[in-house]
Amino acid sequence: MPHMPASAALSRFRVIDLSQVRAGPTACRQLADWGADVVQVQMPEHMRGDDTLGGQDGSDYQYTHRNKRSITLNLKEEEGIATLKRLIATADVVVENFRPDVKYRLGIDYDSLAKDHPGLVYASISGFGQTGPLAQRPGFDQIAQGMGGLMSVTGLPGDGPARVGIPIADLCAGIFAAQGILIALLEREQSGKGQWLHTSLLESMVYMLDFQTARFLTDGEVATQAGNFHPTSIPTGVYQARDGYMNIAVFGSKIWERFCHILGAPQWIADARYHDKASRSVHRDTLNAEINQRLAAEDRAYWVEKFNAGGVACGLISDMREVFAEPQLQHLGMVKEVVSERLGPQRLVGQPVQLERTPSTIARAAPRRGQHTEEILQELGISAEHIVEMKEQGVF
Template sequence: MPHIPASQALARFRVIDLTQVRAGPTAARQLADWGADVIQVQMPEHMRGDDTLGGQEGSDYQYTHRNKRSITLNLKEAEGIAVLKKLIEKADVVLENFRPDVKNRLGIDYETLEKINPGLVYASISGFGQTGPYAQRPGFDQIAQGMGGLMSVTGLPGQGPVRVGIPIADLCGGIFAAYGVVVALLERERSGKGQWVQTSLLQAMLYMMDFQTARATIDGEVPGQAGNFHPTSIPTGVYKTKDGHINIAVFGGKIWERFAEVMGAPEWIADERSQSKSARSVHRDWLNAEIERRLQANTSDYWIEKLNAAGVACGRINDMKQAFDEPQVQHLGMVQEVESPHLGKQKLMGQPVTLSRTPSRIARTTPRRGEHTEEILAEAGFDRTTLERMKAAGVY
């Protein structure tokens, strides 16, 4: 079955995906979800390593690899590399997350491939960058979370470093790579030339530290753990109610005044300990204790309704089941039900961005390893006799 675009937005582009595990496949998924013809290149079944997310039938793998086609090629053999290069001749994008030395050894580095396809956008995702003292180190999400500073500001004060509950460095590295690819494709429309797009888990993590980096580079501070409370905007954080916990975010003077009124404490507005943002920061422990004491007089639902009605941001703290049960989440329609020919009905999360004319959808569920090998090679001009010979020789 030929390419079925998930959107018309990127449907004219073909992507050769040489990545594995999570960061690279996330970049490929982003492009596939917007319609690119993403061809996932994997080692043949008998040669594969542990390159899947929980096994090919696992939920993680099924979520990550939808909207792609799959081909197997033995890249340890010269003919496998030759077939790959033939595919790349007419591709728009190559995605890879090998260690920096591997692509050079295989002869599929950017400098080599741009000679056969000058318009190629070649995207590399690594742990630490393509050059430098750590370039050859293995890179994984939690390593980047630690080295990029995230774990030093996550968790309760004095608790010690804490990782976040998702592979945020992998995910952001993949999303930034896809973003870089789209920027390069836009630039190619003017210049006609491709280029090498590079990012790393460490770079992604440092960038995502956002205002915490500014505190360090501009203010000269070393941010620490603030637990469930915002480090600079008080009161913002997790508060206990009569029957659970809620998040409250109070930003700005007018919102602070509304909040004080709803809490039945208009005296806070003039109190020297809470009159200004800086005073609230100094006296945060006193103020948070006062807020929590008053909140425990009523339920979470009561306060969520009361505060939101006053224009003060407030929300419940959900587990994943509760998150999907939220009426607004159901209204947004991000969860799509699809039918896998291999595994039956599935519910998968769609893209968090809506385009009015060229929306994204899940047009194809995750393929089995090599499911489209002969289809794609036939599209590239290989005849049946050649395909049979290559299969017998273990090329795919």
């Protein structure tokens, strides 16, 4: 079945996905969800390593590789490389996350390909960058979380470092790569030229530290773990009502005053311990204890309604079941449905950005390894007879 664009937005672009595991496939999923013809190039079944996310029938793999087509090519065979180059010649974008040296050894690095394809946008994702003392070191999400500083500011004080509960380094690197690809495609409209762009798990993690890096680089302040409480805005964090936990965010003096009145403690506004942010920071433990004591009088639903009605941000801390039962999330339509030929109906989270005229959807479920090999080879003009020969020779 030919390309089925998930959106009209990027349907004119073809992307060759040479990546595996998560960061690269995430970048390509972003493009596929907006309509790009993403062709996932994988090793043949008999040669594959452990390059799938929980197996091809697993939920993780199905989520990450929806809206793509799949071709298998043996890149250890000369004709496999030649066929890949032929495929790349029809494309706008290549995405890879090999070790930095592998693409040069295979002759599919940017400079080699750009000689015959000057408009190519080539995206590389690595653990630590394309050059430098750690360039050849293998990258892994949790390693980047640690080296990038995130784990030093995550978790409860005194409990030691804590990882974030999602592969945030992989995901951010993939999303930043997709953003870089779109920027390069926009620039190409003016210059007519492609370019090489690259990011890494390490760079993505450091960038995501955001105000924590500013605190250090500007003020020399080394952030530490603040647990469930905001390090600079007090009181903002996790609080306990009668029936469980919730988040409350109090930013600025006016919101602080509203918060005090709603909680029935207007005297805190003039209290020397709490009257400004600096004082509340010094006495945060005492303040938090007093807040929890007052919150214990009512259930979470009462306080969520009361605070939000008064202009103080407040929300439940939801598990997955509660997340998808939330009426607002259902209204936003983030859950999309698609039917897999192999696995049947599926429900998957769609894109978090809504384009009114060219929306994103899930047009096809994740492909089986090599499902579209012969179809794509035919699109390249390769005859049916030669396709049979290629298969017999182990090219795919």
